[in-house]
Amino acid sequence: MMREEIKRAAEAIEKADYLLITAGAGMGVDSGLPDFRGKRGFWRAYPAAERLNLRFEELANPVWFDENPHLAWAFYGHRLNLYRKTVPHEGFYKLLEIAEGKKDYFVFTSNVDGQFQKAGFDENKIDEVHGSIHYLQCVEPCLDVIWSAEGVEIVVDEESFSAKEPLPKCPHCKKIARPNILMFGDWKWVDRREREQRRRFLDFMDRADGSLAIVEFGAGLAVPTVRMMGEDISSAYKAPLIRVNPRDYEVPGDGGISLPIGAKEAILKIKKELEK
Numbered sequence: 001m002m003r004e005e006i007k008r009a010a011e012a013i014e015k016a017d018y019l020l021i022t023a024g025a026g027m028g029v030d031s032g033l034p035d036f037r038g039k040r041g042f043w044r045a046y047p048a049a050e051r052l053n054l055r056f057e058e059l060a061n062p063v064w065f066d067e068n069p070h071l072a073w074a075f076y077g078h079r080l081n082l083y084r085k086t087v088p089h090e091g092f093y094k095l096l097e098i099a100e101g102k103k104d105y106f107v108f109t110s111n112v113d114g115q116f117q118k119a120g121f122d123e124n125k126i127d128e129v130h131g132s133i134h135y136l137q138c139v140e141p142c143l144d145v146i147w148s149a150e151g152v153e154i155v156v157d158e159e160s161f162s163a164k165e166p167l168p169k170c171p172h173c174k175k176i177a178r179p180n181i182l183m184f185g186d187w188k189w190v191d192r193r194e195r196e197q198r199r200r201f202l203d204f205m206d207r208a209d210g211s212l213a214i215v216e217f218g219a220g221l222a223v224p225t226v227r228m229m230g231e232d233i234s235s236a237y238k239a240p241l242i243r244v245n246p247r248d249y250e251v252p253g254d255g256g257i258s259l260p261i262g263a264k265e266a267i268l269k270i271k272k273e274l275e276k
Helices: 002-015 025-031 038-045 045-052 063-067 069-085 092-099 192-208 224-237 263-274
Strands: 018-023 103-108 126-128 131-138 146-148 177-181 212-217 241-243 258-259
Touching: 002 241, 002 258, 002 263, 018 092, 018 192, 018 224, 025 038, 025 263, 045 192, 063 069, 069 131, 069 177, 092 146, 092 263, 103 192, 103 224, 126 192, 131 192, 192 224, 212 224, 241 263
Parallel strands: 018 103, 018 212, 103 126, 212 241, 241 258
Antiparallel strands: 131 146, 131 177
């Protein structure tokens, strides 16, 4: 059964002129990144958060940059350091080979880790719908601007789960800076970079009408942004949706293709099938 679904997925991709890649946190699991699935999954990645009895959605909130910036930067500083050190798994590179064999491709992702760019995907063909940890903004914000986090180093005391001074500051007003990420209950996210990404994404979708395949990796149900986008586009464009997810693998309707395995395994198997 799995072999047949892999074959169907490869055939759908091969027939399409354009490829839309959508990805959630599960895409990076094979690289060693946590997917924060449930509070227990989050606490396994951040034991100090369990001591504080804070769940992911509570800690990923801009209020902490006002109330306890050292705690806020302990969480985001640890993630920034983790994502910088992480090497994208082999599946990223094989997926890029598949994508570059098409007329064009685009990536729509809720991930903020920059792993697609690190693997060589074109920066101008990625929509990071929740922003990127590799860019910063003012906590206010005092201006509608963002800047690169390159060169910013965050030292985290793991025992107390507190970031050490100096914390990043806004270069304009000198208040605390924060990652340019859309957080829960966030009304201060500077979305100018994502707006430009979205414009390029919509341009791609205009070109892709009529010959598109969608392949989704590791997009869960807790924050269903990616799943809903893929399903809506699949319905509107009559495009096959290939859903890769070891847990939440159900697909709507009769035309979807479900692969209940991890991202890396799925990509390698699809690539092997395409090479036959």
